[in-house]
Amino acid sequence: TDGFDPYALRAQFPAFNASDWVYLDSAATAQKPQCVIDAICQSYMAPVANVHRGQHQASLSTTAQFEQARREVAAFIDANPSEIIWTRGATEAINLLAYSLSHTLTANDCILVSEMEHHANLLPWQLIAQRTGAQLVKIPCCVSTGQLDMDAYQQALTTRPRIVAISHVSNVTGTRHPIEAMTALAHRHGATVIIDGAQGIVHEPLSMQTLNADFYVFSGHKLYGPTGIGVLYGKPEALATLAPFHGGGKMITDVTFDDHTLAPIPARFEAGTPNTAGAIGLAAAIQWLKQYDAQAIDTHISDCYQSLLDGLKQRPAIKLICPQPHSTIVSFVVEGEHHADIAELLSQQNVAVRSGHHCAHPLIKALGVEGTVRVSLGAYNHQEDIQRFLTALDKTLYLLGV
Ligand code: PMP
Secondary structure, eight states: OTTOOHHHHHTTOHHHHHOOOEEOBTTTOOOOOHHHHHHHHHHHHSOOOOTTSOSSHHHHHHHHHHHHHHHHHHHHTTOOGGGEEEESSHHHHHHHHHHHHGGGOOTTOEEEEETTOOGGGTHHHHHHHHHHOOEEEEEOEETTTTEEOHHHHHHHHTTOOSEEEEESBOTTTOOBOOHHHHHHHHHHTTOEEEEEOTTGGGGSOOOHHHHOOSEEEEESGGGTSOTTOEEEEEOHHHHTTOOOOSOSTTSEEEEOSSOEEEOOTTGGGOOSSOOHHHHHHHHHHHHHHHTSOHHHHHHHHHHHHHHHHHHHHTOTTEEEESOOSSOSEEEEEETTSOHHHHHHHHHTTTEEOEEEOTTOHHHHHHTTOSOEEEEEOOTTOOHHHHHHHHHHHHHHHHHHTO
16 A cells, blocks of 8 residues: 555564564564563653542542543543453453353353363353353354354354354454454344454454443454453443453442442452553553554555465475465465474574464364464564575475475
């Protein structure tokens, strides 16, 4: 796209100035632009103070920045600031939901979860199902396409599950699930819809008004922001159904020795001193992203992704695992070779990819593999990264005698 310079974008990442490596593991975590690092540093260099506690100037100023960060995140996903709850990440947000919705579940209820979920969107539901007696029901993956079986989904909805929990984008196959249609269908059957946006939020502008899910969660660190900060978005009426999660400071308006009055939302779900620097850093990451035309970045990454897919397809030893036509993530295996050996040999050539089960054991088992090598892209990758990866892959295959 006119005016978009991928090299100028990449130059803002100190991680690439310092060393000559090929980073193809952005689905695990993204590198950080200088402005995000600066925002975090500045938040500690300015006189620090706790937020929402104290009348002194430093506290008021930190609180203002912290709440500005909430407004920034809200605007980014077309939501209201009162619908944004800070968490440590996607994992904590889903655990909060599972815990705080458990009072609505009985042994007669079921929770519908896809077979393609990251453990972060499976284990919290297993734990709550075990505690409440509710039944965990699977939306199966079609292993030839890497997509969810929509007939099975519709069938499962007729049993009127209480909760439907699905990812926006799979961290293994890169599949973008039809979350808008799935949400509408689930609502028709009275379910509460939870979307794990850890991978999805990164590569697609999103409106909570259009999506209409009850809850949407994501982590800051995959979105070029810091670790230890994440977001739980909830519709006001959905947030109102949640029981409190952590107890402590700031989640109450009044306390007696044996009781308390809950604070309004979002404070109700933010007990304890929050990760102020994390919130400010995430807001800086969003501001950084917003200076670019999202379409231009998407076109750039899509071009790189296409070269990656084409290159992999030209190598007969490579077996792609459900490659998706338009994505930023692709998994593959090499018959007879261990995924970890491939990643290790690539690493020796300064190429970083991920290998293993990607915290998605049920999906890996359904796909009939032991694990995969996963290549994933960020906005800072360029065509040379892809070419260097493919060259390193050829040497890897040669060394393995494939
Ligand atoms: N869901 C998906 C789809 C993910 O890819 C990840 C991170 N790998 C998570 C949830 C969990 O994110 P975090 O570890 O940042 O809480």
